[in-house]
Amino acid sequence: MSIELNGVTKRYGAEKALNDVTFHFKPGKIYGLLGPNGSGKSTTLKLITGLVYPNSGTVSVLKETVTRRISKNVAYLTELDMFYDSFTSGKMIDFYDTQFPDFDREKAFKLLQEMELSPDKKIKQLSKGNRGRLKLVLTLARDVPVVLLDEPFSGLDPMVRDSIVRSLLTNINFEKQTVIIATHEIDEIEPIMDEVIAIYNGDIIGHENVEVLREEQGLSVLEWFKLTMVNQGKAV
Numbered sequence: 001m002s003i004e005l006n007g008v009t010k011r012y013g014a015e016k017a018l019n020d021v022t023f024h025f026k027p028g029k030i031y032g033l034l035g036p037n038g039s040g041k042s043t044t045l046k047l048i049t050g051l052v053y054p055n056s057g058t059v060s061v062l063k064e065t066v067t068r069r070i071s072k073n074v075a076y077l078t079e080l081d082m083f084y085d086s087f088t089s090g091k092m093i094d095f096y097d098t099q100f101p102d103f104d105r106e107k108a109f110k111l112l113q114e115m116e117l118s119p120d121k122k123i124k125q126l127s128k129g130n131r132g133r134l135k136l137v138l139t140l141a142r143d144v145p146v147v148l149l150d151e152p153f154s155g156l157d158p159m160v161r162d163s164i165v166r167s168l169l170t171n172i173n174f175e176k177q178t179v180i181i182a183t184h185e186i187d188e189i190e191p192i193m194d195e196v197i198a199i200y201n202g203d204i205i206g207h208e209n210v211e212v213l214r215e216e217q218g219l220s221v222l223e224w225f226k227l228t229m230v231n232q233g234k235a236v
């Protein structure tokens with residue numbers, strides 16, 4: 001197993017964000033972590049990257065309990081923009097290169113070209129879609145076993161979404177990387193997911209292999225997700 005959550009509860013003050021969750025992620029798979037706003041998706045990713053700690057239970061990546069240090073094995077695309085506006089895309093790549101020993105500078109410039117981004121353009125001049133693309137370039141250029149993407153499509157138009165999905169497929173190393181995509185935009189990642197997890201109110205309420213869903217149950221991921229939510233008494 002590449003990532004293990006065992007009996008993990010996470011509270012923010014009185015607010016319970018995750019509720020005694022046990023889940024093991026296998027290597028070489030793309031997981032879709034699906035749920036409505038506030039269901040605990042971001043919290044799950046933050047626990048895996050060591051940005052927040054569980055109140056109880058344990059989180060481990062490659063058998064090592066997660067501490068802040070573990071982020072060396074995890075590339076994390078956040079919802080928030082954490083860019084230096086006055087940097088150019090090229091300078092941002094150089095900066096990442098100094099921050100992460102596993103960063104592949106050559107791959108980053110190749111990805112930049114693939115996404116039709118200029119290395120000389122300042123980040124503050126980029127459209128929202130191009131900032132989204134740059135975030136993905138910086139995340140995918142890291143050679144790490146775990147890649148976490150938090151709402152990679154948020155606010156992007158369909159063409160940008162397509163290009164992101166395509167570059168995900170061509171730039172993930174399926175031999176050794178585990179990818180978790182947290183999103184409530186299920187349609188976008190339907191074609192690329194191997195496994196789906198439904199999360200609601202801090203509980204994992206369903207988990208399926210996508211091929212089994214399609215072939216044995218004749219369901220799309222979206223149909224399965226809606227059914228799973230309805231079974232929980234939650235209309236969608």
Ligand SMILES: Nc1ncnc2c1ncn2[C@@H]1O[C@H](COP(=O)(O)OP(=O)(O)OP(=O)(O)O)[C@@H](O)[C@H]1O
Binds near residue numbers: 012015017035041
């Ligand atoms: N820093 C925080 N302080 C207090 N409560 C928080 C904090 N972060 C998250 N929460 C709460 O924890 C719960 C889970 O939030 P989380 O961000 O993990 O959900 P999410 O599924 O990623 O939602 P979204 O799709 O809106 O980002 C929510 O009820 C949220 O309000």
